[in-house]
Amino acid sequence: MSTTPLSATVPLTKVGASWFTLFSVAWLVIWTAQLTPLQLLLPLQLDTPDSGTGWVSGVVSSGLVLGVGGLAGVVAGPIAGALSDRRNGSQRRRRPFALAGVWITSVCLLLTGWSEGPLAIGASWVGVSVGIAIASAAFTAMIADQLPPQQWGAASSSASSAQAVGIVVGVGTVVLLGLGVFEGYLVLAIAMAVLGTAASLLLPDPVNKALGGAATRQHNEPRFAFLQDRDFMWMLSGRLTVNIGNALGTALFLFFLMYGIGQHRAEAEDNLLLIIVVYTVFVVGASVVAGLVSDRLQRRRSLTILAALVQAVSGILITVSPTFTMTLVAAALMGVGYGAFMTVGLAFATDLLPSGQNNARDLGVVNVIAALGQLLGPIIGAGLVALVGGFWLVFAAAALLSLIGAALTALAREQRAT
Numbered sequence: 001m002s003t004t005p006l007s008a009t010v011p012l013t014k015v016g017a018s019w020f021t022l023f024s025v026a027w028l029v030i031w032t033a034q035l036t037p038l039q040l041l042l043p044l045q046l047d048t049p050d051s052g053t054g055w056v057s058g059v060v061s062s063g064l065v066l067g068v069g070g071l072a073g074v075v076a077g078p079i080a081g082a083l084s085d086r087r088n089g090s091q092r093r094r095r096p097f098a099l100a101g102v103w104i105t106s107v108c109l110l111l112t113g114w115s116e117g118p119l120a121i122g123a124s125w126v127g128v129s130v131g132i133a134i135a136s137a138a139f140t141a142m143i144a145d146q147l148p149p150q151q152w153g154a155a156s157s158s159a160s161s162a163q164a165v166g167i168v169v170g171v172g173t174v175v176l177l178g179l180g181v182f183e184g185y186l187v188l189a190i191a192m193a194v195l196g197t198a199a200s201l202l203l204p205d206p207v208n209k210a211l212g213g214a215a216t217r218q219h220n221e222p223r224f225a226f227l228q229d230r231d232f233m234w235m236l237s238g239r240l241t242v243n244i245g246n247a248l249g250t251a252l253f254l255f256f257l258m259y260g261i262g263q264h265r266a267e268a269e270d271n272l273l274l275i276i277v278v279y280t281v282f283v284v285g286a287s288v289v290a291g292l293v294s295d296r297l298q299r300r301r302s303l304t305i306l307a308a309l310v311q312a313v314s315g316i317l318i319t320v321s322p323t324f325t326m327t328l329v330a331a332a333l334m335g336v337g338y339g340a341f342m343t344v345g346l347a348f349a350t351d352l353l354p355s356g357q358n359n360a361r362d363l364g365v366v367n368v369i370a371a372l373g374q375l376l377g378p379i380i381g382a383g384l385v386a387l388v389g390g391f392w393l394v395f396a397a398a399a400l401l402s403l404i405g406a407a408l409t410a411l412a413r414e415q416r417a418t
Contacts, residue, residue, distance in 0.1 A: 036170025101135025113185025129371025157291025247377020282335030
């Protein structure tokens, strides 16, 4: 194993409000670019109400496109993180990868908007997923690179809150301005290019000559040391499972409103925005509170488990009563559970990093696991919809997976950051 302990590489000086502002902007544009297509643009592109096989084929196509993109991100994120970690101490490690991810995402968003048919759309969306995974790995690594443990929860809260706000900003812009599909992608691409580039350039990326050469730094460490860490792997398993549960409960909302409740497309788009606003308010509130409590108590695991259990309740409610009113209630509860889970869960993952020398790679894995859950969910959900011809099994599975994720997280032993 590496001879450099994590405590020897952890920063001791707190960062200020300007760092958190730029970090939040970076995550806001990342989540907006990823989740607006997932929630709205891709379902609209792939919807098949008039096909011979009916609307179910559109649900299946949407799930497959998102799932393939998720798998591409799973590969790209850890690779980009590992390459970033291996740059020697005289080089900027995170900024080049952040910029590369931002511009890959921007270009591929435009390609996705131009594309027609599941194959072309899917191929372009793979590019978007790869770009987002690369940028995410770079920005996430900055938490452990530049912040002391007492601020890890706050940084995680910024990233989680930005996820919820990003959905509202993206979907709200498209719906309220009446943008078409291509115009929606164009706005996302411009925002990603401008704001993502600005955040990448303005966030600090200090060189650390104490790290020495990359080969020397990692000579004694196994290539995939995190796979040998029991607690880290249990945490990853719980994170993946809870994120699949969340995706099952949220990714097919537009289809659920149109074909589960029977709303017309225009009404469904408006109500989707309302659901997302409710969800966002509670995600942001829960993220902020959970991040502060987590930093104060320095006990992450129990809060992470509790958050997953709250998310499970939301799935149970909508399974029992699949109405629009109950959907709003479930969205609020899911926002509380998921907002707290993602905030405290990321801080918990940072506590459990196997070493201080591969922060980008290991946190890239943590990031990609969450993204994989969000993008595998639609595949599983599409299969469940096709199986029963409706949505009740989707929400029941969301509740069950949230419970399983809580149990898996409980198997990871908590470690106080030093």
